[in-house]
Amino acid sequence: MSENNPQGKRTARDRMQAERERQRSMDKRRRMLVVLAAVVGVLAVVAVVGVLIGQNSGSDTNDKPVAFPKGAVGEDRLALPAGKAAAPAALTVYEDFRCPACGQFEDRFSKTINELEDAGKLRTEYRLVKLIDGNFGGTGSLNSANAAACAQNAGKFVPYHDVLFRNQPPENDDAFAEKGHLKDLAGKVDGLRGKRFDSCVDDGRFDGWVDASDEAFGKSGHNSTPTVLLEGKNILGPGSNLTPESFKQLVEDAGKD
Incomplete structure (x- = not known):
């Protein structure tokens, strides 16, 4: 009977062709949905990883928020003051606690600086950097x-x-990297050692502040420690013959201007 009904054969073939097209279209749509779901899944994983990295990056020194110590001075609040704020002469000292030249400077001049501060003739701003950490590695400066x-x-x-x-x-001994050692040294200062100080040291509470101070030093145009500025003028540069006596005279002269 079908041989006598070619129109019926064409209609059946057309229906089969249409069904195959519909199936192909559905298969294509399913594949697209699968791919889209996979892409969304990957993006979701990336987003979660990004959040976790962002959260954990706070443990990286360079990403720590800047907490300022009490009484920090300067427009950037990156300097620690000594002496009376009304003293007529201003000294700025960039120092690294691991720096041998800084240690030599302090050994020779700290008594005179302290005397001038106590006499109300000098105010000092200390700016702390981590130059030796960069040169030798380690975290003692920080x-x-x-x-x-x-x-x-x-x-x-x-x-x-x-x-x-x-x-x-x-210089090449990173003993100051040991926080226990730093806390032990605090025992040499009356009234300093205690839970608050220990916690502050252990937490690295001011690491971000130290990083900011070090970054500001890098932008200051100075490249060595100690850098010692009296009224903004470098008084301890190459070839300097500064002595405690000549330093005292410079301070007193600056106070008269």
């Missing part, structure tokens, strides 16, 4: 600077600063 900022928070920066330099290790 950790000691953070500990000094913790001491500033307790109102004990100057005596702790002096203790660190009196106990300065050799």
